[in-house]
Amino acid sequence: MRKDAVHNRERLLRAARSLFADRGLDVPLEEIARTAGVSIGTLYNRFPTRQALVEAVFEDRTATVARLAEEALTADDAWEGFVAFLTGVCELQAADLGYNDVAVRGAAGGDPAGGYSLMRRIVDRAHASGQLRADVTLEDMAFVTWGIAATVRATFRVAPGAWRRHLALTLDGLRASSASQTRPLPAPPLTREQTALLMPECG
Amino acid sequence: MRKDAVHNRERLLRAARSLFADRGLDVPLEEIARTAGVSIGTLYNRFPTRQALVEAVFEDRTATVARLAEEALTADDAWEGFVAFLTGVCELQAADLGYNDVAVRGAAGGDPAGGYSLMRRIVDRAHASGQLRADVTLEDMAFVTWGIAATVRATFRVAPGAWRRHLALTLDGLRASSASQTRPLPAPPLTREQTALLMPECG
DNA sequence: AACGAAGGTGAGGCGCCTCTCAGGTTACGG
DNA sequence: CCGTAACCTGAGAGGCGCCTCACCTTCGTT
Numbered sequence: 001m002r003k004d005a006v007h008n009r010e011r012l013l014r015a016a017r018s019l020f021a022d023r024g025l026d027v028p029l030e031e032i033a034r035t036a037g038v039s040i041g042t043l044y045n046r047f048p049t050r051q052a053l054v055e056a057v058f059e060d061r062t063a064t065v066a067r068l069a070e071e072a073l074t075a076d077d078a079w080e081g082f083v084a085f086l087t088g089v090c091e092l093q094a095a096d097l098g099y100n101d102v103a104v105r106g107a108a109g110g111d112p113a114g115g116y117s118l119m120r121r122i123v124d125r126a127h128a129s130g131q132l133r134a135d136v137t138l139e140d141m142a143f144v145t146w147g148i149a150a151t152v153r154a155t156f157r158v159a160p161g162a163w164r165r166h167l168a169l170t171l172d173g174l175r176a177s178s179a180s181q182t183r184p185l186p187a188p189p190l191t192r193e194q195t196a197l198l199m200p201e202c203g
Numbered sequence: 204m205r206k207d208a209v210h211n212r213e214r215l216l217r218a219a220r221s222l223f224a225d226r227g228l229d230v231p232l233e234e235i236a237r238t239a240g241v242s243i244g245t246l247y248n249r250f251p252t253r254q255a256l257v258e259a260v261f262e263d264r265t266a267t268v269a270r271l272a273e274e275a276l277t278a279d280d281a282w283e284g285f286v287a288f289l290t291g292v293c294e295l296q297a298a299d300l301g302y303n304d305v306a307v308r309g310a311a312g313g314d315p316a317g318g319y320s321l322m323r324r325i326v327d328r329a330h331a332s333g334q335l336r337a338d339v340t341l342e343d344m345a346f347v348t349w350g351i352a353a354t355v356r357a358t359f360r361v362a363p364g365a366w367r368r369h370l371a372l373t374l375d376g377l378r379a380s381s382a383s384q385t386r387p388l389p390a391p392p393l394t395r396e397q398t399a400l401l402m403p404e405c406g
Numbered sequence: 407a408a409c410g411a412a413g414g415t416g417a418g419g420c421g422c423c424t425c426t427c428a429g430g431t432t433a434c435g436g
Numbered sequence: 437c438c439g440t441a442a443c444c445t446g447a448g449a450g451g452c453g454c455c456t457c458a459c460c461t462t463c464g465t466t
Contacts, residue, residue, distance in 0.1 A: 002433055002442060028423060039445045044425070104353065136372070143369040146357050147350030150307065154349050158397050165390040166346040169339070172383055173376025180375055187368040194361050205412060205463055231453055242415045247455070 009046045011036040016057050020098025025054060025105070058102055062115060062201070065089060069118035078129035083171055085122055086141070090148045090167055094156065104149050106199040116202045133179040139190040142199060144170055212249045214239040219260050223301025228257060228308070261305055265318060265404070268292060272321035281332035286374055288325055289344070293351045293370055297359065307352050309402040319405045336382040342393040345402060347373055 001009075015036035019027040029050065033043040047053035068088040075081030093100040119138060126132035147170060148163050155162040172178060195202060204212075218239035222230040232253065236246040250256035271291040278284030296303040322341060329335035350373060351366050358365040375381060398405060 004433070005443065008444085029425090030423070040424090041426080041445055042443080045443070050424095104357070140368070140372065142357070143350075143354055143372065146353040147346075147369070147373075150349040150353035151346055154307070154345070154401055155393070155397075158400050159393055161390050162393055162397075163390075165343070165388050165392065166350065168383070168388050168390075169343065169346065169376045170350075170373065171376070172381040173372045173374070175381065175383075178375040178378065178381040180371070180378075185368050185371050187364050187366075187371075189368065190358070190362055190365055194358075194365075197361050198357055207462070208413060211414085232455090233453070243454090244415055244456085245413075248413065253454095 005046070008036070008038050008042050011038060012043055012046055012053070013057055016053055017098075020054075020057060020101075021096040024097040025101035029053075054098075054102065058099060061092060061099055061102075064092065065115045066118060069115055069122060072122050073118070073125065077131075078125040079131035079175075082122055082126040082132060085119075086144055086171065087164075087167065089145065090152070090163060093145075093149050094152045094160070094163055097153070097156070100149050100152055103145055106201060119202075131176055133174060133176045135179060135185055136174055137189040139192070139195045140174075142190065142195060142202075144174075145199075208249070211239070211241050211245055214241060215246055215249055215256070216260060219256055220301075223257075223260060223304075224299040227300040228304040232256075257301075257305065261302060264295060264302055264305075267295065268318045269321060272318055272325060275325050276321070276328065281328040282334035282378075285325055285329040285335060288322075289347055289374065290367075290370065292348065293355070293366060296348075296352050297355045297363070297366055300356070300359070303352050303355055306348055309404060322405075334379055336377060336379045338382060338388055339377055340392040342395070342398045343377075345393065345398060345405075347377075348402075 012032065016027075016032045019032055019035060029043055030040050032053075033040045036043070043053075047056065065088075068085050072081035072085035072088075075084060089103075093103050119141065123132065123136075123138045123141070127134065144167070148167050151163045151166045190198070215235065219230075219235045222235055222238060232246055233243050235256075236243045239246070246256075250259065268291075271288050275284035275288035275291075278287060292306075296306050322344065326335065326339075326341045326344070330337060347370070351370050354366045354369045393401070
């Protein structure tokens with residue numbers, strides 16, 4: 001690739017990163033090109049589809065999630081690791097409206113550097129320590145993601161940080177002590193296949 | 204109003220109700236008119252803005268919510284009433300993608316027939332019975348709404364009913380027994396003003 | 407029956423966004 | 437320094453959805 005092409009690619013990524021973060025994934029491509037100081041044609045040269053641009057912009061996030069997961073596994077307490085991981089992921093969503101969209105729409109593509117199997121280990125460890133309720137599965141983590149993402153979107157202008165309250169309430173519902181002993185949960189967990197369909201990046 | 208106008212108005216409402224339910228609030232107005240067998244001009248005659256149409260379509264829902272709230276207040280057990288109310292509201296969202304949008308975007312306009320003060324009574328009653336955790340407020344109900352709505356949207360094609368599992372987990376987090384005694388929640392509840400801003404129909 | 411007002415119609419203007427392509431420009435190996 | 441392949445450009449075609457308005461039809465009243 002010629003070096004001016006590389007240069008333009010980077011300018012486009014910088015512009016897209018910033019606009020996606022502020023306004024979500026639906027920013028007009030023309031605006032991204034203009035912000036990057038490049039023509040719309042160049043944008044299409046570098047990124048033939050919007051999807052390609054989105055994937056390039058959020059490529060680093062998958063590594064970040066993997067790092068969060070690894071840190072969580074080294075936490076002294078399994079539950080604290082579990083909480084730290086989910087908090088970290090939600091912080092990413094709160095800091096970047098574009099990534100928030102990615103999380104909700106499953107638009108990232110590609111497995112997050114083995115994030116899925118790391119997450120499984122976090123969940124297993126929290127189960128083993130007896131602090132995560134036994135009837136909760138890895139697939140239920142999607143509920144946390146979707147729920148907190150929605151609260152972030154609803155409140156980020158008016159009450160940034162409010163999602164932390166929602167997350168705390170959600171996490172309390174996942175503690176072993178919160179299980180409603182009387183009756184089982186009213187629906188089965190999502191299957192692995194369903195999760196793969198809904199969040200391709202976790203397949 | 205002339206009777207052909209009334210007739211067309213009803214055809215438009217029927218078409219909009221059906222399309223909104225299946226595809227959400229962003230259906231093209233032209234398509235609604237076409238489905239109703241009426242011209243786009245007529246749609247604009249009856250409903251000068253999209254907002255007006257949406258409000259007319261979902262007018263009945265506010266009464267439904269009020270009815271749910273009243274039923275909840277007559278339940279033998281305060282907690283069961285509380286759960287029944289939230290379940291009912293979520294069922295409305297799960298049954299109609301348009302109403303789901305309304306709930307998330309706060310696009311309904313108008314107080315739901317005093318639904319807000321009824322909800323307050325449901326929450327107060329659940330507090331009084333000692334079953335709803337004390338550090339949860341009426342405003343926190345918005346988290347439930349947003350969260351379940353998001354899960355409904357994500358799963359309704361692939362796993363309809365999965366939201367019930369999410370709701371059950373969420374509700375378990377709201378039980379008094381789930382309060383993490385050690386530390387307070389990490390963020391204050393939304394203020395009444397913030398809630399009014401975010402969900403105008405609850406102002 | 408006749409008339410005025412209310413209502414219906416749909417082509418077309420507008421704005422927004424996506425995507426293409428013919429023509430001009432630049433990098434870089436030889 | 438030259439030639440060519442890679443690259444950049446931006447006008448414009450095309451699609452979509454919103455909304456208006458001049459013209460015609462129908463209702464309902466007298």
